[in-house]
Amino acid sequence: MTAPAIEARGLTRTFGAFTAVDHITFDVWPGEVFGFLGANGAGKTTAIRMLTGLLAPSGGEARVAGFDVYTESEAIKRAIGYMSQRFSLYDDLTVGENVQLYGGIYDLTDAEIRDRAAAMLERLGLTAHRRARVRDIPLGWKQKLAFSVALLHRPRVVFLDEPTSGVDPIVRRQFWEMIYEAAHAGTTVFVTTHYMDEAEYCDRISIMVAGRIEACGAPADLKREFGVESVDELFVRLARPAEATG
Ligand SMILES: Nc1ncnc2c1ncn2[C@@H]1O[C@H](COP(=O)(O)OP(=O)(O)OP(=O)(O)O)[C@@H](O)[C@H]1O
Numbered sequence: 353m354t355a356p357a358i359e360a361r362g363l364t365r366t367f368g369a370f371t372a373v374d375h376i377t378f379d380v381w382p383g384e385v386f387g388f389l390g391a392n393g394a395g396k397t398t399a400i401r402m403l404t405g406l407l408a409p410s411g412g413e414a415r416v417a418g419f420d421v422y423t424e425s426e427a428i429k430r431a432i433g434y435m436s437q438r439f440s441l442y443d444d445l446t447v448g449e450n451v452q453l454y455g456g457i458y459d460l461t462d463a464e465i466r467d468r469a470a471a472m473l474e475r476l477g478l479t480a481h482r483r484a485r486v487r488d489i490p491l492g493w494k495q496k497l498a499f500s501v502a503l504l505h506r507p508r509v510v511f512l513d514e515p516t517s518g519v520d521p522i523v524r525r526q527f528w529e530m531i532y533e534a535a536h537a538g539t540t541v542f543v544t545t546h547y548m549d550e551a552e553y554c555d556r557i558s559i560m561v562a563g564r565i566e567a568c569g570a571p572a573d574l575k576r577e578f579g580v581e582s583v584d585e586l587f588v589r590l591a592r593p594a595e596a597t598g
Pocket residue numbers: 367372390391392393394395396397398399
């Protein structure tokens with residue numbers, strides 16, 4: 353049987369007396385697009401930071417791309433791509449310099465960087481803008497570029513923390529086409545979003561409430577299970593029960 357790309361068992365993180373992530377358990381399979389939903393402060397970023405080897409868990413187990421988050425965090429960092437909520441790109445550097453920088457960080461050869469950068473910028477329609485500073489390009493381009501850069505070293509798993517926040521629906525759509533393309537090529541995509549229409553595009557989603565996973569499954573299965581019409585309705589019911597009833 354294929355091993356999961358991500359497996360979490362009772363993964364927990366406390367900050368003093370506060371439990372930000374409370375015994376979460378789930379598997380994500382290779383090539384899957386897994387949506388990680390939750391209201392602000394539910395614990396999504398904390399969970400991602402543990403899974404990407406950036407933050408030590410307080411308890412539980414997790415493996416990413418086969419590596420243990422406690423003992424093999426360096427191997428995890430090489431095996432994954434990560435597009436954080438705050439941009440991973442350097443605003444003061446040009447488009448081309450950013451690509452070079454990340455290629456270098458991921459130990460790609462000069463030839464690999466050159467070839468992959470050229471293909472990537474062509475695909476993004478950014479070839480003519482390779483000398484533009486990142487701060488001067490539109491937000492939607494930045495986000496697509498940040499995603500492509502996160503995939504430059506062909507990671508097995510990519511973590512996207514609210515990648516489409518603040519961009520218009522057309523760019524969001526284009527961004528999701530890029531997500532599907534990566535998933536079809538075999539990359540596992542772990543994505544957080546606040547947009548419920550995007551949740552419907554995921555193979556499976558989990559909904560986190562106050563550090564716990566309250567629902568996990570394919571959107572259609574969850575809608576049936578909870579007797580709701582949309583993921584939005586499910587989200588409101590689980591994540592904001594007071595609002596849903598009041
Ligand atoms: N380093 C820290 N020290 C103390 N509390 C923290 C720390 N990091 C996160 N928290 C708390 O943990 C909870 C979960 O935060 P987290 O950033 O993981 O939520 P989130 O679901 O990613 O929210 P958002 O969608 O707003 O990014 C919040 O209450 C936050 O204040």
